[in-house]
Amino acid sequence: MTESAVAQPPSYSGRWQIDRFVVSTALAGVALLGGLIWLETAPFMVALFVIGTVLGIALYHGAFGFTAGWRNLVVHRKGAGMRAQLLLFGLSSLIMVPLLHSGQDGLIGAVAPVGTSLVVGSFLFGLGMQLGGGCGSGTLFTVGAGNIRMVITLVFFILGTVMGSIHLPWWLDQPGVDPISLVTPLGVSGAILAQWLGLGLIALWVNRIERKAHGSVERAALLWQAPSHGPVRTLLTGRWPFAWAILVLALGNALTLAIGGSPWSITFAFNVWGAKALEAVGVNMGQFEFWQWEYPAMALKDSVLTNIPSVMNFGLLLGAMLAAGLANRFNEASRNRPEPRQFYAAVVGGLLLGYGARLGFGCNIGALFSGIASASVHAWIWFACAFVGSLVGIRLRPWFRLPN
Numbered sequence: 001m002t003e004s005a006v007a008q009p010p011s012y013s014g015r016w017q018i019d020r021f022v023v024s025t026a027l028a029g030v031a032l033l034g035g036l037i038w039l040e041t042a043p044f045m046v047a048l049f050v051i052g053t054v055l056g057i058a059l060y061h062g063a064f065g066f067t068a069g070w071r072n073l074v075v076h077r078k079g080a081g082m083r084a085q086l087l088l089f090g091l092s093s094l095i096m097v098p099l100l101h102s103g104q105d106g107l108i109g110a111v112a113p114v115g116t117s118l119v120v121g122s123f124l125f126g127l128g129m130q131l132g133g134g135c136g137s138g139t140l141f142t143v144g145a146g147n148i149r150m151v152i153t154l155v156f157f158i159l160g161t162v163m164g165s166i167h168l169p170w171w172l173d174q175p176g177v178d179p180i181s182l183v184t185p186l187g188v189s190g191a192i193l194a195q196w197l198g199l200g201l202i203a204l205w206v207n208r209i210e211r212k213a214h215g216s217v218e219r220a221a222l223l224w225q226a227p228s229h230g231p232v233r234t235l236l237t238g239r240w241p242f243a244w245a246i247l248v249l250a251l252g253n254a255l256t257l258a259i260g261g262s263p264w265s266i267t268f269a270f271n272v273w274g275a276k277a278l279e280a281v282g283v284n285m286g287q288f289e290f291w292q293w294e295y296p297a298m299a300l301k302d303s304v305l306t307n308i309p310s311v312m313n314f315g316l317l318l319g320a321m322l323a324a325g326l327a328n329r330f331n332e333a334s335r336n337r338p339e340p341r342q343f344y345a346a347v348v349g350g351l352l353l354g355y356g357a358r359l360g361f362g363c364n365i366g367a368l369f370s371g372i373a374s375a376s377v378h379a380w381i382w383f384a385c386a387f388v389g390s391l392v393g394i395r396l397r398p399w400f401r402l403p404n
Contacts (some may be wrong), residue, residue, distance in 0.1 A: 016233060022146075022325030027320045044259050052312030054318025055252045055264075061238030061327070062245025066364045067129045067138055070390045072252040075404045077213030079206035080221040082243035086199045086206075087096055087222075091250045092373035093195050098376060101188050109374030112361035115176015115236055117168065119385050121359025121366065122350045124145060126386030130350025130393025132157065134264035136363030139353070144320030146331030149338050152346040153353070155238035160354020160386075161267055162274035168218055171327045171359050180377040191375040198380065220378040237327045244377040255372060260308045263370030269309035270298045289298040349393075360386075 030053060038046050058064070069081020100109045112118065129135050132153040134142055139157055142150040182191035207217050222242045232242065253264045275285045279300070285291045291300055304310040322329040359361045362370070362380055368386070371379025399402055 001338035011031075016237065017327050019325040019330050022330040023322060026318050026322035026325055029037065030322070032316070033314055036359045037305050037311060040186075040303055042300065045306070045308070045311055048256065048260050049238055049311045049315045050260075051252050051255055052315025054248060054315075054321070055137075055312070055320035056141050056144060056316035056321075057254070057323045058240070058245045058248035058319075059137055059316070060145055060320045061235075062240040062242065062248075063238070064242070064245045064249065065138060065366075066135050067133065067390075068236045070126075070387060071394055071404065072191055073206060073209065074391060077209050079135040080209040080218050080220065080242070082206045083203060084222065084246060086203050087242075088246045089250055089372045090107060090196055090199050090370065091246060092253055093192055093375065094368065095254045096263065096373040096376045097183065097192055097249060098188055100185055101256060106261045108368060109181070109376065110263045110265070110362065110370035110379070111174050111179040111374050111376040112367065112378040113172070113179050113328050114378050115172075116174035116380060117171035117176065117359045118361065118381055119394075120171070121164070121356045121361070122382040122385035123356070123389035125199055125363065126389025126391075127393040127396075128160075128349045128352030128354075128356055128389075129386070129398055130349070130401070131345045133351050133402075135353070136270075136357065137316065138363050139264065139350075140316050143322035143335065144317035145324035145329070146321070146334060148331075148334040149342060150333075152343060152371030153350040155269075156347050156350025157354040158214050158270045158277075158350075160356075160387050161270045161358050162278065162354070163351070164355040164358025165271050165275070165296070167355075169289040182375040182377060190208075195375060196399055197370060202331050238323065249369075253370060256308075256312070262308075263366070263373055264312065265309050265362055265366030266313060267309075267354070268299070269307060269313045269365060270354060271296070271305075271358065272304060272307055272310060276304070292296070295396040309347065315335070317375060340399045341399070343399045343403055345397075356389075366381050 034046055034049055037049050064084065064280075065081060066085060071084060072078045072080075075265075096109075102106050125135075132139065133150060133152065139150055139154050143154050178342050182194055186194055210217050231239075235244075256262075256264045275291060275296075279285050285300060286297070290296055299307050321330065326330075353363070357367075361378065363366050364386070367382045368379055371382060394404060
């Protein structure tokens, strides 16, 4: 996710003011789009749209950032964001791995091949995160919160996914192996325990780095951000303790799996949006192998209102907009005009994000979060390679006039 829209925590002092225009627009958008989805598809798709909206609120109010969390650990030796991510993965694994293997028909996990495409794609994605200013969900929720620079990142993110989709068949011909689920050799309980062990070891490493630099580990952000105006106002205006966001994100992903049949994903929708836009200007996307595969071909042909990732992304955008309006912070990140190089970073970062997401079988949500929640080996490799790419991106940020 991102640092751009939520770089500064909201002010908790003074009288509560909301941006009525933004809140009204967001609510009208939710009602209108929800009605169109209802007419176009079925009630379960409306439920997924609502889940996407709640996830957008949680991402914004929780300031739940992969991008900033990784950078804070590397640059500032602070690990609160990383610990929150690890707790999210652990909780989701506990809920979703048994659900996926409960015998219920129609449930498919986020399990993908392991090979050259994954390694290259996740590395590029991690690099793009730091230059673009956010990941898949982070780009979306900051756009929803009115961040103009992130609109540029999103446009080139979409372009990058389309380029990646054209090249993906070639990348899949490079060395690699079929998808590997930890459940196959270890069983459900063994897979969960193995993943908790891996997450625990990473948490110990993160804590060691922070303790060595600062003498202690900061824990307040997990449970409560003081000062506050009480739970109700904090719920509506943020900033949420990480624990609240972790709970909502974990349950949201589990509900997405239970209702939609597969875990939460973000970037396939970008593929569809970009391909549809190119078809609208006369490009025949069906000539490319990726768009001849069954699911992409069906998504390209059908309305975006029948595509689960698209519907949830629409909800996420509106949810973030609603949250920003309730906090009276809409467009706050764009009030200081960025330097030209920062726009170049958005272009380069967006392209890397998109291309990397397609080659790496998703972003931090679809590949990492949902992948670990599905006990897939590819998610762990994605994690490692994206983190290395992120290290390179952090080194490049000063050249683009991006603060670390």
